[in-house]
Amino acid sequence: MQQQDVEQLVERVARKLGRGLSLEDLDGLLLAYSSNQSHADRVRVNFLLSKRVPADVSAWQLSHGIATAVRPVVVPANPDLGMLGRVCVPLMVRGFRVGYLWVQQDSAEENPTAILTQLPDVGHELELLSGLLLESNTAESEFRRSREREFLAACSGEANAVAAVAGWKEIQGRGPWQVVTVLDADGWAGSSDPIASTLIHRSAALQATVGVDAALFSAGTETHSVVLFQESVGRANHAQVLVHYQLELAKRSGRPVDRIILGISEGFAKPRELGEAYRQSKQAAQAAAVDPQLGELVDSRATGIYQLLATAGGGAGAWADTASVYFRMLEEHDRNGELIPVLELLCDNDGSVQDVAGKLHLHRSSIYNRLGRIRQLLGVDPLKGMARLELHAALKMRRWAARPRI
Structure with missing residues (x-):
């Protein structure tokens, strides 16, 4: 982004509107402002001096929905803050939020109608301004x-790309490494615009890893992000990236983001093992997406049987229909969904009725009753021997069949 170009555009828009403007990024940091202003309120003056939106002003602005808006938003005056009315113009590129342009009402204006009427006249300038901001928000340079394309190609196992990435200065001498797949558990499918989805994930990953020395490089895809970490025993850096990624993704996509998962590969010391590490991290993220008990920071070795299911082959429909006779009988008779959840929790918790009762908020007698119904239906004890192994595997196969296809 050329700062001079941004400032010139802001001045051009200000002249056309005949009003004072300020431009801020998604974190409330002042990027540019116009010189002409017939009357500046206290909030504007303080903003131009401090370069950042104060917390109380930010709370007032956010309470009017600017973080999710795609059209101009009227933010009414707040005398307690010393703030005149304003119109917030969200600056968007392909559904990607890059900043906010603020147009202040004059002190004599009772409503923002005049501003809203004028905005279509500067539509072209706003598009140009959004395009310039895009570079600063996402490092959207060729x-x-x-480099991101080369990194993702290396993760896919392309030999030439692996050799190229191995020669990057931020990679050399920083091993052993581990690959982390970052997945939005509920919104991984993205939008109808794959370019916009990729851009959002790219930018969220880039911003979330700023200042994290252990995060060596990041890239985004349509459905998830990939980060190369320097291997570590602890997970403090990973947790930091998780929190920041969740905030950045929500901020840029304009929607709630409830659960972010980091699938973490085994450590590796040779660049040619990058592809296998990516496969491990992706599998860990997929497993956690369908089995929440695995948590949000998930090491590939902690995913249990999902490691076997992930390497067993088959297309997109693999494992969709288990061949287990016992499981098919149970599924057919459990129309109210009372038996299968109890059985899965019992298998996951070493058959502890007390633990399962606590997790389901049921009395232990209810758990014993349902276990008895399962035993009567199948004609075997579902918690013993080969029957338990078969049923537990079938339960996990059913979950794996619903995994995100990333």
Whole structure:
């Protein structure tokens, strides 16, 4: 982004509107402002001096829905803050939020109608301004894009790309490494615009890893992000990236983001093992998406049987229909969904009725009753021997069949 170009555009829009403007990024940091202003309220003056939106002003603005808006938002005056009315113009590129342009009402204006009427006249300038901001928000340069493509190609196992990535200065001498797949458990499918989805994940990953020395490089895809970490025993850096990624993704997509998962590969010391590490991290993220008990920071070795299911082959429909006679009988008779959840929790918790009763908020007698119904239906004890192994595997196969296809 050329700061001079941004400032010139802001001045051009201000002249056309005949009003004072301020431009801020998604974190409330002042990027540019116009010089002409017939009357500046206390909030504007303080903003221009401090370069950042104060917490109380930010709370007032956010309470009017600017973080999710795609059209201009009227933010009424707040005398307690010393703030005149304003119109917030969200700046968007392909559904990607890059900043906010603020247009202040004059002190004599009772409503923002005049501002809203004028905005269509500067539509072209707003598009140009959004395009300039895009570069600063996402490092959307051809150099960055080409490096991300090369990194993702290396993760897919392309030998030439692996050799190229191994020679990057931020990679050399920083091993052993581990690959982390970052997945939005509920919104992984993205939007109808794959370019916008990729851009959002790219930018969220880039911003979430800023200042995290252990995060060596990041890239985004349509459904998830991939981060190369320096291997560590602890997970403090991973947890930091998780929290920041969740905030960045929500901020840029304009929607709630409830659960972010980090699938973490085994450590590896040779660049040629990058592809296998990516496969491990992706599998861990997929398993956690369908089995929440695994948590949000998930090491591939902690995913149990999902490691076997992930390497067993088959297409997209693999495992969709288990061949277990016992499980089919149970599924057919459990129309109210009372038996299968109890059986899965019993298998996951070493058959402890007390633990399962606590997790389901039921009395232990209810758990014993349902276990008895399962035993009567199948004609075997579902918690013993080969029957338990078969049923537990079938339960996990059913979950794995519903995994995100990333």
